[in-house]
Amino acid sequence: MNKIRKSNPYWHIRTALIAFVALIGVGTIGYMLIEHMGFLDSLYMTVITVSTVGYREIMIPTRNGEIFTMIIIIGGLASVVYVTTSIVELLIEGRLLDMMGRRRVLRELQDITGHYIVCGYGRVGRQIAKECQAQGTGVVVIEADQAVVEAGLRDGFITVKGNATEEKVLREAGLERSSGLVTALSSDADNLFVTMTARIIRPDVFIVGRYNSDETESKLYRAGADRAISPHNVGGRHMAALLLKPLVCDFIDVVTHGELIELTLTAIHVERGAAVVSRSIKDVLVGDLKGIGILGLKRPKRDFDTNPRGDTVIDAGDILITSGAPEQVEKLEKVCRSKRG
Secondary structure (H helix, E strand, O other): HHHHHHHOOOOHHHHHHHHHHHHHHHHHHHHHHHHHHHHHHHHHHHHHHHHOOOOOOOOOOOOHHHHHHHHHHHHHHHHHHHHHHHHHHHHHHHHHHHHHHHHHHHHHHHOOOOEEEOOOOHHHHHHHHHHHHHHHOOOOEEOOOHHHHHHHHHHOOEEEOOOOOOOHHHHOOHHOOOEEEOOOOOHHHHHHHHHHHHHHHHHHOOEEOOOOOOOOHHHHHHOOOOOEEOOHHHHHHHHHHHHHHHHHHHHHEEEEOOOOOOEEEEEEEOOOOOOOOOOHHHHOHHHHHOEEEEEEEEEEOOEEEEOOOOEEEEEOOOEEEEEHHHHHHHHHHHHHHHHOO
């Protein structure tokens, strides 16, 4: 029974209506058999009896007819009460659940920090949210459609109902405490507006914007996006790469999605005053850190240095693209954050 209630919140109303119709049918057939009345007269007697309106009776009932009439009256009153209470229960229950769900979301939003905000929970947004969740990061979804909001909640995401282009909705989603935002709405104009609004609220937040038209890409960057992505272009390039270099693509997918537990690929920021600053890569990757690969090095306002040499000196603000065992990478992250002793 609980399973039915969860799948169809109107099951009790439907049951009550079926019982009411069945009562009308039983009453009509009963009068036809007991009082030998025609179908229309029997239906009329059943309706005025069930509704208790007090209209005139079209015959003097026999003793059996009187007993049957009392049964119909009791059954009619019970069915009316059941239908009424079912409707009231549905209204109150729906309202209470909505209020409780809203309060739960607000409570979770107050506690969450360092999360990622996904604007739009369509096919693209849903995949983004699930990928972030798989990496163990907090996710807050913003969606305007109530049905889609409920889908996001069922999938286990903190979901805020509202228009992501509005400043108050972005603030409600905790933009000031977030680590990044991706706008994956279907409209390029909406994505532009969300990007611009988010950049005004948080000048330092990392923003990824989706675009469908190639003309929108440059506009997204001008609006403040750090990255502008077209799902169609990315999907096409990836499919072409799978055709040309399938094993390489499979390996990259396994590493970047964390499916290969022996190896992880990550970006490490070198903080100012860290123990690795002003030291060469070969001097850092010794002892427990030996075996980590530095695949790339990104300096502020400069291009990537792919496969940097061992004598390359690490500076504050550098970003190291590393590969290695998870525990080794975690130790390197600590070294890049820890202050020189």
